[in-house]
Amino acid sequence: MTVSEPIPVPDRSAEPAAAADFALQAAEERFIEGMGLALEEDRLPRIAGRLVGLLIVSPQPLRFDHLAERLRVSRGSISTNTRLLENMGVIERVTRPGDRRDYFQINEQPGLLQRVADRFRDRQAMAEEMKQALPPGTDGGNVVGDRLDGLIRFYAVLADSLNSMLAVIEEAGGNSRSGTP
Amino acid sequence: MTVSEPIPVPDRSAEPAAAADFALQAAEERFIEGMGLALEEDRLPRIAGRLVGLLIVSPQPLRFDHLAERLRVSRGSISTNTRLLENMGVIERVTRPGDRRDYFQINEQPGLLQRVADRFRDRQAMAEEMKQALPPGTDGGNVVGDRLDGLIRFYAVLADSLNSMLAVIEEAGGNSRSGTP
DNA sequence: CACCTTGTTCAGTCTTGACAAAACAAACCG
DNA sequence: CGGTTTGTTTTGTCAAGACTGAACAAGGTG
Known part of the structure; x- marks a missing residue:
């Protein structure tokens, strides 16, 4: 307030x-x-x-x-x-x-941006955790591992773009306005 | 099927x-x-x-x-x-x-990726439409315009990242697996 | 043909959540 | 103090949607 x-x-x-x-x-x-x-x-x-x-x-x-x-x-x-x-x-x-x-x-929105980014990170982490648990040398071609990689990358890309956007905003100082929902 | x-x-x-x-x-x-x-x-x-x-x-x-x-x-x-x-x-x-x-x-997921990207584009368009409707020289500093710019950029960044990710996948051919929800 | 197997659809139940309206609390004013 | 303004909390209603179980269709198979 x-x-x-x-x-x-x-x-x-x-x-x-x-x-x-x-x-x-x-x-x-x-x-x-x-x-x-x-x-x-x-x-x-x-x-x-x-x-x-x-x-x-x-x-x-x-x-x-x-x-x-x-x-x-x-x-x-x-x-x-x-x-x-x-x-x-x-x-x-x-x-x-x-x-x-x-x-x-x-409000100036870095907080919200951050929250969205974090949600993506959480999902990325979830997928990574699953990947970890996979037995190392799985059967033919390791389909599941590849799928999880795709998923991980998906969430990572989103989180990364948001984070870099955040960085730009922060760097630009508090005067740049943004509405982010 | x-x-x-x-x-x-x-x-x-x-x-x-x-x-x-x-x-x-x-x-x-x-x-x-x-x-x-x-x-x-x-x-x-x-x-x-x-x-x-x-x-x-x-x-x-x-x-x-x-x-x-x-x-x-x-x-x-x-x-x-x-x-x-x-x-x-x-x-x-x-x-x-x-x-x-x-x-x-x-399934291989470019379709879904595309759908998500499109949704971001729609929102971007919505914000842009609003910006268009704004009177050109608004009062002090054009706060509203700046906010809308932020919003537009937000959605654009997301849509763009997804699209470029899509491009990578397509280019890599149908053999790359991804799970994208 | 009667009788499975397989999947779909439909009717009913249950939960969730949005919302309004009213009761409420707190601060202020006379 | 009683009465007003301002915002919050609570209570009740309503609608949406997920899910189940049962009825149903459409193929097979004896």
């Missing part, structure tokens, strides 16, 4: 929607919905996905009740899912001094 | 379990269970995951009823899940002339 500078209240809904803004609105809607589905594939509640989508697209942190309203879900759901995402390190809760309400923003 | 050469019946259960084999058995069990959990994370039924694990570890194709027995699940579940994996191109149904029963084996 971070305490930030005074935050100008977003209140985008109050602006008269310029004609061109219409397309933007629609695109945002699609993106938010798309993130909902995408993260749902990764075993997160759909609302969590939409939350991520919405926060990626918002230049300013958004207020708790704003989220419930905008996504049209109960405050309970917002509470549950924000906490979930907070624990995962995907979003961050932000407060202002003298303001009792909570705001949320997308 | 492929018609193969005569397949020596596996029947590993008939062999007297050598002392060293014990560790192997245990490792296999762990691996199978691990693949069950891993693929469950990817939204496949757990049984499907175990099936994949078991088939990866089996040098020979396994018989339908063997699968049910070994994994201790109903034939119905085997039927459903083998068909699922077959449709996904993960496993292959193999038959022998003069044998009414079905055998299954792990």
Whole structure:
């Protein structure tokens, strides 16, 4: 949880929607919905996905009740899912001094990246363990060993790319923004 | 569905379990269970995951009823899940002339790899679409644009690694084995 | 033909998890 | 202190999906 500078209240809904803004609105809607589905594939509640989508697209942190309203879900759901995402390190809760309400923003994402990479590593390790247990000189051509090698390489490649991406981000310093789910 | 050469019946259960084999058995069990959990994370039924694990570890194709027995699940579940994996191109149904029963084996996996890569591409496209819709000169520093760039790069990196891995496999010819889930 | 064997499909059960609504807690304000 | 705002926790409902077991089909085989 971070305490930030005074935050100008977003209140985008109050602006008269310029004609061109219409397309933007629609695109945002699609993106938010798309993130909902995408993260749902990764075993997160759909609302969590939409939350991520919405926060990626918002230049300013958004207020708790704003989220419930905008996504049209109960405050309970917002509470549950924000906490979930907070624990995962995907979003961050932000407060202002003298303001009792909570705001949320997308986090810089090395933590999440790391988590995904780790999951790949775990699977790689699992395959490696299996390979170890294999008797050394197995019958004709060692099919199983080769298969496991393929599997190991698969997971290794994914984990490696993520790690090298992480390295790039870290090196670029904290100022480079990324949304990574 | 492929018609193969005569397949020596596996029947590993008939062999007297050598002392060293014990560790192997245990490792296999762990691996199978691990693949069950891993693929469950990817939204496949757990049984499907175990099936994949078991088939990866089996040098020979396994018989339908063997699968049910070994994994201790109903034939119905085997039927459903083998068909699922077959449709996904993960496993292959193999038959022998003069044998009414079905055998299954792990498939060479470029198809599956491709599918995973495509999913990443789709998400990348989604993020790019959103970026397009953004007004060109957004306010201070273009935070949202930068975030989307990060997201795009994230998905692109994953898709690219998979594609290049695919290329390597293809180039190596059909003889290189890989298990990719 | 009756009768296996083999695999598929269908109906029913059970678990899981998402979500809403309401009860609740805590901080603040008068 | 009572009442309000803000967020959390709990309770209950609902839907999705995995799995089993039984019914079923389609071939063989006597």
